[in-house]
Amino acid sequence: MNETKPIVFVIDDDPSIREALDSLLRSVGLEARCFGSVKEFVAAPRPDVPSCLVLDVRLPGKGGMDFQKEFALSETPLPVIIMTGHGDIAMSVQAMKTGAVDFLPKPFREQDLLDAIEAALEKDRARRAEARELAMLRERLATLNEGERRVVAQVVQGRLNKQIAGELGVSEITVKVRRSRAMRKLHAGSLAELIKIAGRLGI
């Protein structure tokens, strides 16, 4: 896949940590964007590339955990890796529950962080691929006309052509024609595939 360079977002209130992480991530060829607070991160643009967020739990103003909870529910959630200072075991449990990819107590092994980042980026790539595919299916669905769509809706419920013809008040031939046209438009090679596609589109 010819993908653009992924971005790792970092939120930590400590400039020392930000500088260090920036250098480490650049040294392995990742692009890092570091922020001192949640506010700065939220205000910053988020390019349309695979990304993840490395978040310190202890932040001024809104804490890292509160933010993660909100962020997980937002429209464009990124996989989150939580960093913590000294012995926040309870926090680690809470973080995993709210869907953090990984939880790293500081100081951590850099390989652990890089592995966690790789896993997070992989997750985001998968999410993006999934979203892309769904968008493509929706586009294809949009090319179906009203009659074809009705036929598909009946077919996936397991109705026979004859039954569908009766239901919709058209000839069996018409049903057959609409059905094969719809399958071509949706790139479905078989009835099984058509049912799968319809399931993903929520028909």
Next chain:
Amino acid sequence: MLRRSVMTLPGGRSLLPASLVVLAAAIFFVDTVTNLEIAVAVFYVAIVLVAVRYLDQRRVVVVASACMALTLLSFILTRAGSFPAGMVNCAISLAAIGVTAYLALRTAAAEAAARQAQAQLAHITRVTVLGELTASIAHELNQPLAAIVINGNAALRWLGAKPANPDEAAQAAERIVRDANRATDLIKRLRALTKRGPGKAVWLDVNQIIADTLTLVRSEVARNHVSLAIDLADELPPVQVDPVQIQQVILNLVVNAIEAVSAQPAPSRAVEISTSVVPAGQVIVTVSDSGGGLGGAEQDRLFDAFYTTKPDGMGMGLAISRSIVESHGGRIWAGAAGGRGAAFSFSLPAGKAAIHEPGIARKAPVRK
């Protein structure tokens, strides 16, 4: 202890023995030339009292013995007057000198014990406050350590890259040095605060003491989601203080303020530290908070020992703070903050000019 070291001028100590000797000689002379009936020797008591104030126990005994010897000598040397009356006078003088020396030494020893007990109590409460801050201090120390580890790894990766990037590696190494120094500074500050025994009074800028203290509570402030405002006056005149003790007072007040606002919802947790100078030659430090404020009855007892409003409080923080501030010749008081909440202030007598020596001048501005 502190007040005494503050008040003793460097020149005063060398002048003292000479003036005592002159005084003793004068008493001896008058005692010898006057009649036996006139008991001039009792004035040796004054010498003993002065000696108790400035000399150690052994030396006071020597001084008192010398005074008694001089009393006897002038009794022998004096020819004029009634011998029996002279003998009674001599005995009274000897008794007065002896009893005065004894009582004065006892008093001085009791005072020293009290001062030592207070210093120990101050030490204990200081360590207790630091104990409450352990998690925050550990975090504060952990940050530079974590940064050092990350920078070290980054440097290795830059060097191991093909081609190697020595410039980036050098920058990472520089950051390692900087962060290690940051950790060391913090440890030094902690060691100073946990050190036992009397400190030294030095001329300092209160703003710098506040900045140093805040490095210890910064993370506690963040952890409790408190917004900390710092409003320090420019060009404060120096104060002559024991920095550890004044840090302790500031630490007490700030930790109290954080606790006071913790009951509030997070957005309205505010603590402000400010400094100012009043024309009367006092530097004022104020720590105000947006907490629940003080009840009227509470306010009178706040600074009493063992008085506490916290479930697990010792009730010593403010009492110790008061004794520290007063031993520096200042005053501590509590009032209402503008709007709501409480404000605690203390004053310290100011020196003449603003500090300009590079060593103790204000360093970097305070980071939140």
